[in-house]
Amino acid sequence: MSPGENLDPIPDCFILQPPVFHPVIPYVTTIFGGLHAGKMVMLQGVVPLRAHRFQVDFQCGCSLYPQPDIAIHFNPRFHTTKPHVICNTLHSGCWQREARWPGVALQRGASFLILFLFGNEEVKQVPCSRALPQGLWPGQVIIVRGLVLQEPKEFTLSLRDEASRTPVMLRASFTDRTLAWVSPWGFKKLISAPFLFYPQRFFEVLLLCQEGGLKLALNGQPLGSTNLDQQTLERLREVRISGSIQLYCVHY
Known part of the structure; x- marks a missing residue:
């Protein structure tokens, strides 16, 4: 993973829009990408x-x-x-x-x-699982939006293959405030970036599939990538989310 590496251009509808503080009323602004399910x-x-x-x-x-x-x-x-x-x-x-x-x-x-x-589904509880019928391919985006609970312990986003193995796991530990890629053998590769998960605050995790791996962004901030060959990406069949969060949207 290369911390700070620039992400490829991402559609506006996938970007977490920056907050506006103390706006002058009446206030008018543009919503990036318009309103859609999960916004x-x-x-x-x-x-x-x-x-x-x-x-x-x-x-x-x-x-x-x-x-x-x-x-x-x-x-x-x-x-x-x-x-x-x-x-x-x-x-x-x-x-x-x-x-x-x-x-x-x-x-x-x-x-x-x-x-x-805004969306066509109700609030989801965790753990939550969503199928990837055709695996992942370059250009595909996975977006997870939710709310961190009041006294969180950890949050995990796993990508599993047809044999229920987990080649990819992203884990956020609220105890030691670390974010890491976790290998199937338990090896952790820490992500050298500010820890942007906070209790009772909303978050957006974005995974962008590209040739050779996945790029990660959290709350609109690029955090680098992890390497995966194309065959592994194509074999991924499930997104699984668990941990101390309330889940609002899983989009891909």
């Missing part, structure tokens, strides 16, 4: 003491005027006797039928964290 958007803030409402819009374009279509309109309201959330869609300048959620867990003067999860 997560996290919003943290504080509701002002005299707030009437605020809104988060996932819209089809970054302009303010003319107003683009809004796929998802999320609108908590506090100025009524019973605070609630309104959700709606704006199409061709016309609002569609709204959905109303009572009992919103947002309060004036209180901080909040809202996580928008």
Whole structure:
């Protein structure tokens, strides 16, 4: 493995977008790669003491005027006797039928964290296994997104072949804060890079298959590669994930 080695260009939809701190409201930005299954958007803030409402819009374009279509309109309201959330869609300048959620867990003067999860599957628990019917080939990408638990011990991502052997294992140890490739014989090759897993924080692991091995990125930061011949890559048939995490997305 070569720490710090540059990765080949990666599609925008596979990149963990950098956070934005203290944005000026109203704030408009582009979501890299658009919204797709497995994408997560996290919003943290504080509701002002005299707030009437605020809104988060996932819209089809970054302009303010003319107003683009809004796929998802999320609108908590506090100025009524019973605070609630309104959700709606704006199409061709016309609002569609709204959905109303009572009992919103947002309060004036209180901080909040809202996580928008987009996908066609529910949250997955670990251990989790996904089949690779055709193995791996150059250009294929495996993406794992999840949340580290409060008191984590370790996290492992294994690639197994048809005989249930594990030619490739990536292991993160929260005890000694190390990240390593582990061989089938138990030999560990430490990854010389900052440990980017944190309790109760979200993460994204990306494995990019290329001729001669796999390249690794964690939270958008390239961490080098591990060598594997093409025959071994083609024989891999399973992705297995276990450890102290809550799993949101396995994409390949």
